[in-house]
Amino acid sequence: MVGVTFSFIFFQTNAIKTSKYNVFTFLPLNLFEQFQRIANAYFLFLLVLQVIPQISSLSWFTTVVPLVLVLSVTAAKDATDDIVSTFSDHFHNLFFFPVLRLRSEKWMNVQVGDIIKLENNQFVTADIMLLSSSEPLNLVYIETAELDGLTNLKVRQALPVTGDLGDDIEKLADFNGEVRCEPPNNRLDRFTGTLTYAGQKYPLDNEKILLRGCTLRNTEWCFGLVLFGEERKKTKLKHRNCGKTTFKRTSIDRLMNVLVLCIFVFLGFMCTVLAVGNSIWENKEGSNFTVFLPRQDGNSAAFSAFLTFWSYVIILNTVVPISLYVSVEIIRLGNSFYIDWDRKMYYARNDTPAEARTTTLNEELGQIKYVFSDKTGTLTQNIMTFNKCSINGKCYGDVCDYTGQRLEITEVKRVDFSFNPLADPRFIFHDHALVEAVKLENPEVHAFFRLLALCHTVMAEEKKEGELYYQAQSPDEGALVTAARNFGFVFRSRTPDSVSIVEMGQQRSYELLAILDFNNVRKRMSVIVRNPEGKLSLYCKGADTIIYERLHQSCSKLMDVTTEHLNEFAGEGLRTLVLAYKDLEEEYFNQWKQRHHEASTELDDREGKLDELYEEIEKDLLLLGATAIEDKLQDGVPQTIEQLSKADIKVWVLTGDKQETAENIGYSCNLLREEMNEVFIISGNSPEDVKEELSRHARTAMKPDTADTGLLPERTLVKGVKVIADEVANGEYGLVINGHSLAYALEPSIELEFLRTACMCKSVMCCRVTPLQKAQVVELVKKYKQVVTLAIGDGANDVSMIKAAHIGVGISGQEGMQAVLSSDFSFAQFRFLQRLLLVHGRWSYLRMCKFLRYFFYKNFTFTFVHFWYGFFCGFSAQTVYDELFITLYNLMYTALPVLGMSLFDQDVNAEWSFQHPQLYIPGQLNLYFNKKAFFKCALHSCYSSMVLFFIPYAAMQDTVRDDGKDVADYQSFALLTQTCLLHVVSVCLQLGMEMSYWTAVNTFFVLGSLAMYFAVTFTMYSNGLFLMLPSAFPFMGTARNSLNQPNIWLTILLTSILCILPVVTYRFLLIQICPTINDKAKATLPPPPRRARIRRTSSRRSGYAFSHAQGYGELVTSGRFLRRPAVRSSGFANVGRTTTGFSPMGRSAGYSPTGRPQNVKAPDVEVTSLQMFRTIKDPAL
Secondary structure (H helix, E strand, O other): OEEEEOOOOOOOOOOOOOOOOOOOOHHHHHHHHHOOOHHHHHHHHHHHHHOOOOOOOOOOHHHHHHHHHHHHHHHHHHHHHHHHHHHHHHHHHOOEEEEHHHEEEEHHHOOOOOEEEEEOOOEOOOEEEEEEEOOHHHEEEEEOHHHHOOOOEEEEEOOHHHHOOOOOHHHHHOOOEEEEEOOOOOOOOOOOEEEEEOOEEEEEOHHHEEOEOEEEEOOOEEEEEEEEOHHHOHHHHHHHHHOOOOOOOOHHHHHHHHHHHHHHHHHHHHHHHHHHHHHHHHHHOHHHHOOOOOOHHHOOHHHHHHHHHHHHHHHHHHHOOHHHHHHHHHHHHHHHHHHHHOHHHOEOOOOEOOEEOOOOOHHHHHHEEEEEEOOOOOOEEEEEEEEEEEEOOEEEOOOEOOOOOEOOHHHOOOOOOOOOOOOOOOOOOOOHHHHHHHHOOOHHHHHHHHHHHHOOOOEEEEEEOOEEEEEOOOHHHHHHHHHHHHOOEEEEEEEOOEEEEEEOOEEEEEEEEEEEOOOOOOOEEEEEEEOOOOOEEEEEEEOHHHHHOOEOHHHHHHHHHHHHHHHHHHHOOOEEEEEEEEEEOHHHHHHHHHHHHHHHOOOOOHHHHHHHHHHHHOOOEEEEEEEEEEEEEOOOHHHHHHHHHHOOOEEEEEOOOOHHHHHHHHHHOOOOOOOOOEEEEEOOOOHHHHHHHHHHHHHHHHOHHHOOOOOOEEEEOOOOOEEEOOOOOOOOEEEEEOHHHHHHHOOOOOHHHHHHHHHHOOEEEEOOOOHHHHHHHHHHHHHHOOOEEEEEEOOHHHHHHHHHOOEEEEEOOOOOOHHHHOOOEEEOOOOHHHHHHHHHHHHHHHHHHHHHHHHHHHHHHHHHHHHHHHOOOOOOOOOOOOHHHHHHHHHHHOHHHHHHHHHHOOOOOHHHHHHOHHHHHHHHOOOOOOHHHHHHHHHHHHHHHHHHHHHHHHHHOOOEOOOOOEOOOHHHHHHHHHHHHHHHHHHOOHHHHHOOOOOHHHHHHHHHHHHHHHHHHHHHOOHHHHHHOOOOOOOOOHHHHHOOOHHHHHHHHHHHHHHHHHHHHHHHHHHHHOOOHHHHHHHOOOOOOOOOOOOOOOOOOOEEOOOOOOOHHHHHHOOOOOOOOOOOOOEOOOOOOOOOOOOOOOOOEEEOOOOOOOOOOOOOOOOOOOOOOOOOOOOOO
């Protein structure tokens, strides 16, 4: 019997459910959601009004047909999305996993209290307590990339009492225990509970728990007890750390809601004017008609005006755009498909296309002002490569010719490591001098690589002879140990008290006496070992500033030379470590070890006492040299950032890496540049210090005259939040701020000063930030800057930032799919961001703005003609158009042309968008559609409607046909007016002037709509339909009797010219007097080809780069890392070349923390202009 006890917790199934509807609830729930839109509810209200005979002057189908079509299209879209979610749920719920008694169960059927079996590389399906595993000491190795974005393996260990159960099914079936634990919460690093078994209580902590979302690695099998199902799992409550999922709406959506309310007010105003006119007309003129048109039941003029008001509400309903929302959704869906289908955003190496995961934010991509980016895995590949090193004052890694000039690596043959049978075949290095130094047994070189092979916490696995697999806690360590391996110092295996390495073919075992573990304060780690000859040595590696303080005085000259090399490495953006060592006396070490044991068992201030002992022994070190590791940038990152900068998009990097590392990458990717006036480093340790550095130092340098002025908000939002105005700095500046200083900068008393200072800088880098701080920075900019923000990342630690920004972009990299699943758009490489914004985003924004301007124009023009006609029909609520034309105007005659423009229009092509990135700026300023543009559109519609009404009215007054018969009747006037409207508004003129890019589809839509209009008109006005339904088709013969008259076509021509002439004149003068950015770009010739980027040098100090975590030293020495005994070999003989979990790329060693194959070159992949300017041909690829 297995029991699990919680307080006030009801057990749930393990099934996932993300769909909203089922067969029975779809119709009522969907209709309820749709009628929450004001426009839909308004048209339902109109339908009710049309049922009242005293009010309705239109047939019911004029409202029912558009409303049903709109509701049906939206319902079909919602149903499709929900069906996709349902199938996705069904797919995941049907995964089979073995449960106790070897019965396979579907994922959704797993219950709390079940004992399940997991196998290697399998996804953990529920929060479980580890019972036993196949590994020694009941260890399991898991990857948590889906939870925290970290790809390094983590260790979990079962209780010894449950570990003895092993894989014995009978023992597991007889397991009779009770688990009492805390309720589910959002803390992924903490768990509190107890297991009661065999009368004993055992404590449970996070080291005994596997959370859902982990992946089992390098472990054949394990058994676990299910604690939480899908509904109660801890990872589901993790949203507090990852950020709350909110419904994102574009700025155009928010503006449209305001405009729709304004339209309602304006509709009420027009109806009121016409109702008042009806009352006046009834009092003055209506009495003359009561003889043959008596008022019903003696109704007064006031009551007639009241009825007229509601009648005009029905007639003028087209001013409220019911089809606007559906058209917008169709346009967004089409533009989303363009992103999905874009082959230039397809990453062939990983077979990953770009994906628009939402269809509601496309046009927002054309308005981005701030981009917030992660660094590792987003700007970089998260693959560490051993690039260069400095040993005893000599630099290795660069290859020079006989004149001392550096050669390109494509011109040099790679180093042959065939002398080393245990070398990693994927390791690439080009400087043959280092191999020669190793073969010549240079003592300093040997000591250098011996240190790399001993001073680490890497685990080695050798399941077959000579096949080594390294499990590294950090990719930096993996790259360094791999480098030592290839140069003849092969780390082979370890136990809690020994490390076995192969030195130049000789197997040697070093006694591991102590590990002085790494932490963020020490910024170094050391090991104390005894070699086979009995000699004691301390090996240390760490940040240059830290190691230099502990060097012996005799190293001063070597330190100066090494510093020059470090500066050179830093100028190339490499991550550096300094290596040092010292020999220890046996007597001193025994005394130190005794004091170390006493300090490690202290309950009070244990860490402080240990740090003192570490400081004592880590001094008077002898310098060996330095390493330079490259966290390789993704292709095209510098060019992408440069393009975004030209488009006036500010890029802020929010990373958890160290300040020096982030700064190096900042220079490598052109985010920070040597040409900048200054790069400010904010590192205050108190709120006062941070405020002083921001206001006195940074702001004084950037804009001395405003450093002491108060905040001058540009305007205040409705909620009373100040909008901080943009300020221009005197030059270009950068800002780098670390995590603890950022915590002070985000306090309410300082946040505005931080925001003002940061926004004046060209680029900002925030280092050592937590996921919550990333979201806080994004929220700060959103709160006080009226701009659109975008966040891009690849790991679970970026989810909070992605959710907080207006647009979230996920990169499907090596840190799992959590960021992608939480994003609005996703792709595989950072360089695709410039195409997403500068091409798709700008086109989507431009198309949407053109659509809205034209949509409001055509609807307002259509409706205003009714308004003018009211003054000539006694305010009787008579329509100027045929009812059939009113019904089909938006659904058939004008729908396809405007959709064609909104889906295919381009002002410039993609290449010109890259050549002129400043074309993106109008979108940031929201110039193409705003309140001013809306009112311009309304005025234009007012003018056009007056021309469309009064010109045909005057032309037909007292007019006869060429045969002398009268043509001035209501039906002929209605036909002429609607024909003029269709020609001017939707077909030949206004739409043609709006379109910049004509395609076969656009042309077909425009001409087809015109042909459809005449075909429907001649059909509906035919004798046959009139004879069948006289009341429904009263316009018998009107089309053929009117449209065969020359004066009718001359009237159409005159009306068209008068409508279009002011527009042509205005645009011509605008181009000549005040040309826009688009006009200037179209008038210029294509720019010359780009020049190759000049190699940058720097005199800055090197950056310490060591992404290690505290606590792994204790884990190694405790024996919990003990693996199965490795296959041993006495030497190099008869050992084949090996394949490891590393995947180097480029010119040096590479380490992939996931163990996945890297740099597998896809055949025949075209190199686009978005990639690096110089393509490196590597024969290894």
